[in-house]
Amino acid sequence: GAGVSQSPRYKVAKRGQDVALRCDPISGHVSLFWYQQALGQGPEFLTYFQNEAQLDKSGLPSDRFFAERPEGSVSTLKIQRTQQEDSAVYLCASSVDKSSYNEQFFGPGTRLTVL
Amino acid sequence: AQTVTQSQPEMSVQEAETVTLSCTYDTSESDYYLFWYKQPPSRQMILVIRQEAYKQQNATENRFSVNFQKAAKSFSLKISDSQLGDAAMYFCACQGRGAQKLVFGQGTRLTINP
Numbered sequence: 367g368a369g370v371s372q373s374p375r376y377k378v379a380k381r382g383q384d385v386a387l388r389c390d391p392i393s394g395h396v397s398l399f400w401y402q403q404a405l406g407q408g409p410e411f412l413t414y415f416q417n418e419a420q421l422d423k424s425g426l427p428s429d430r431f432f433a434e435r436p437e438g439s440v441s442t443l444k445i446q447r448t449q450q451e452d453s454a455v456y457l458c459a460s461s462v463d464k465s466s467y468n469e470q471f472f473g474p475g476t477r478l479t480v481l
Numbered sequence: 482a483q484t485v486t487q488s489q490p491e492m493s494v495q496e497a498e499t500v501t502l503s504c505t506y507d508t509s510e511s512d513y514y515l516f517w518y519k520q521p522p523s524r525q526m527i528l529v530i531r532q533e534a535y536k537q538q539n540a541t542e543n544r545f546s547v548n549f550q551k552a553a554k555s556f557s558l559k560i561s562d563s564q565l566g567d568a569a570m571y572f573c574a575c576q577g578r579g580a581q582k583l584v585f586g587q588g589t590r591l592t593i594n595p
Contacts, residue, residue, distance in 0.1 A: 369525075397581060408485075408572050408585030409526075422582065455524065467514045467533065467576070470583060472526035 370473035378479045379448045387443045387476045391460030401457040448480045483508040483575040487586035494563045495594050502558045502589045504573030512578040515556045520570040568593045
């Protein structure tokens with residue numbers, strides 16, 4: 367398909383485990399975003415990439431959260447030493463270039479449950 | 482910085498009727514953009530409609546239109562001729578010009594009654 371894909375769709379982790387969430391943006395899209403969506407809430411911004419450069423990581427809640435996009439396409443969001451409050455749906459989005467006002471295309475999300 | 486408030490956690494409407502979802506926002510930016518996104522139960526967010534704040538004319542996309550009141554910082558979404566497929570969570574979002582991230586409201590769950 368031509369849309370944004372994310373894997374895994376569901377992840378259950380024991381508290382203290384490390385997890386890695388993957389995002390495949392639409393081919394050729396320059397901008398990539400990660401959002402965190404708690405149950406019953408709107409998405410909240412985590413971080414933004416323009417190609418391989420991480421230009422904004424102001425939304426990452428702690429230093430346990432780390433994101434990368436080494437070749438400017440696929441991105442991975444890593445959470446170390448997971449805590450129960452990390453349970454949420456993690457959404458990835460991409461847009462065609464760096465301009466504002468561009469439509470952000472969202473993936474289906476990864477639902478993370480930390481026990 | 483921006484904040485977005487959706488004061489209606491849930492709304493319902495009869496099929497074929499019209500419904501309006503409310504959104505207010507606050508921003509320190511002189512220029513910005515506003516969006517409505519739809520999130521069906523499958524969770525994939527879809528853009529419904531967008532508005533550039535410097536444009537006075539309200540945006541329209543088929544059955545979807547907005548009422549943008551810049552002075553009141555209000556951006557409501559009107560859905561005409563509601564269809565069963567319109568049932569979803571609807572999120573209002575704001576983006577500062579030159580910024581990239583979207584700031585979302587808490588969402589409104591829309592139910593369509595057949």
